[in-house]
């Protein structure tokens with residue numbers, strides 16, 4: 191029996207009926223086949239071949255509290271017998287909206303939705319309506335969902351990406367319309383001087399600047415000191431709507447998201463993933479002036495927005511995260527720093543060009559390149575084949591990390607788990 195026999199067989203079976211064998215294009219990467227996961231509990235997953243993994247993928251972020259957190263499941267169960275979808279407003283929805291307005295610095299109003307992609311669309315539409323302008327500034331390497339108008343320059347090859355200071359706008363999928371270039375401006379992250387020049391030259395066309403405040407989809411790159419503040423100032427000076435995509439950072443890097451952690455308040459922000467522990471819930475939040483666009487002609491719909499089970503899941507998640515003054519964030523910060531430090535020690539001892547960077551709650555491991563990574567091009571210049579060998583070696587030893595080298599930290603690791611992971615990393619480092 192091979193370690194992945196059942197996963198491989200399941201994938202072959204799936205491909206006959208499920209297009210591509212998976213339900214999202216971002217699930218192909220698992221090696222040698224997408225893992226046939228049977229069960230998740232806490233920090234662990236078990237596959238159909240009987241292998242256990244300490245999970246740093248966490249469904250690409252949602253399971254920050256670990257898989258199947260009891261209080262969230264209990265709250266969802268309690269909601270089920272009272273009906274799911276009413277197409278009106280319900281009490282728990284109002285209570286949760288009020289709670290989020292207390293927690294999230296920019297939130298004077300919120301709207302619920304079901305996915306990060308969709309709330310990104312809402313934010314863009316609100317910003318365009320608010321400003322009467324069309325263009326959106328986004329940053330190379332940042333991901334804001336797979337919708338036509340924003341799925342650009344997320345993972346371009348360095349040979350096609352154009353000049354560093356003026357990157358090309360590159361569509362990321364066949365079937366996207368050719369005109370996405372007309373309304374997007376792509377910028378290098380972490381370069382305030384370039385952004386300032388761009389905004390000064392084109393301010394009256396720009397509706398929004400949209401970014402991942404910590405660039406989690408390309409190497410987990412924190413903002414340089416003063417960068418977010420400078421961007422806030424530019425937006426204020428030119429009447430541009432500043433949109434933080436906190437789909438990953440929200441409820442993860444601090445209870446109030448990156449905006450709370452870095453003390454810079456955007457006009458609009460979008461959340462999903464860790465907000466509801468794996469249940470489909472997303473939030474667009476922001477200043478009343480922009481958010482109230484929905485009462486002045488900006489359309490936002492969705493049959494499943496605010497369904498009772500997702501609201502219950504988010505409400506219970508938020509209370510778990512907020513308990514004891516948000517003590518969970520300190521614990522994960524310590525665990526994540528311990529892991530990064532342990533990985534750096536292994537790298538030194540094994541003479542491996544392994545680089546760990548990020549925050550305690552989410553970090554990345556890359557190889558070679560020229561650390562610290564400050565923008566997408568730094569990340570892209572790292573050694574991808576070596577990263578893939580490291581990720582595979584970890585998976586073979588019971589530690590599951592994303593193919594991008596991102597480690598989503600679960601909040602429920604024990605000291606034994608951390609020791610296990612570092613042993614697996616050491617053995618992998620020795621092997622590669």
Ligand SMILES: Cc1ncc(COP(=O)(O)O)c(C=O)c1O
Nearest residue numbers: 305306307333334335437438462
């Ligand atoms: C920063 C960011 N924004 C938006 C999205 C899209 O969210 P969803 O997959 O829920 O549509 C993602 C998904 O990974 C993301 O990482």
